[in-house]
Amino acid sequence: MIAIRRVFAAFALLVSGPALCLDAPTGAQRQTSPEFARRSYGQNYADIALALCVAQAYASEPRANHDANATAGGIDQRSNFPEAGHEAIASLITRYLARDYPSVQGPGTRLDLMKCLDLYHSEELAAQVRRFVPTPSRSYERDHPSAKP
Numbered sequence: 001m002i003a004i005r006r007v008f009a010a011f012a013l014l015v016s017g018p019a020l021c022l023d024a025p026t027g028a029q030r031q032t033s034p035e036f037a038r039r040s041y042g043q044n045y046a047d048i049a050l051a052l053c054v055a056q057a058y059a060s061e062p063r064a065n066h067d068a069n070a071t072a073g074g075i076d077q078r079s080n081f082p083e084a085g086h087e088a089i090a091s092l093i094t095r096y097l098a099r100d101y102p103s104v105q106g107p108g109t110r111l112d113l114m115k116c117l118d119l120y121h122s123e124e125l126a127a128q129v130r131r132f133v134p135t136p137s138r139s140y141e142r143d144h145p146s147a148k149p
Contacts, residue, residue, distance in 0.1 A: 036075045037147075042129045042136030044079055045089075048072045049128075050120045053093045057112035078140040085132030092124055 036044055055068035076086075096119040103109035119125060129136050140147070 034074065037078060037140040037144075040137050040139050041080055041133050044075050044140075045081060045085065045129050045133050045136070046120060046125055048075050048079070049089045049092065049125055050116055051075070052089060053096065053116035053119050054113070056093055057097055057110075057116055080134060080143075081132045085128065088128050088132060092119060092122075092128065096122075 036047065039047070051068045051072035055065050055072065058064040058068070093116075096115045097112060099115055099118075101111040101114060103111050
């Protein structure tokens with residue numbers, strides 16, 4: 001067992017060692033704005049769904065709920081899909097969070113994040129993108145080259 005730990009430790013050092021030598025970003029190198037403007041409207045629709053699912057799943061956790069709702073709202077301000085898309089997302093979230101996933105951690109573990117991830121990767125969400133996002137492959141940055149997110 002000790003030999004396996006040493007091999008794992010050596011591997012971890014090998015993988016992370018070069019990263020430890022890199023300079024941390026400073027000044028102009030530091031990322032100062034969200035990257036959602038570069039992503040496609042279709043991807044942003046899915047990102048909004050994930051953020052809103054997390055917000056609803058963790059409604060009893062004020063900081064997580066607020067951050068997830070603010071994230072969804074920020075992306076939504078630069079989106080181009082109708083109100084019906086928001087309603088469809090809300091319905092899908094309700095259905096996914098109502099699922100009853102068994103957990104090896106016991107019956108008190110709800111696995112809400114797993115449900116949100118399943119929603120994010122679902123065919124139902126992909127179908128919503130096709131239905132509600134008029135230009136899913138375009139992006140805010142492409143449509144508004146001089147705008148800042």
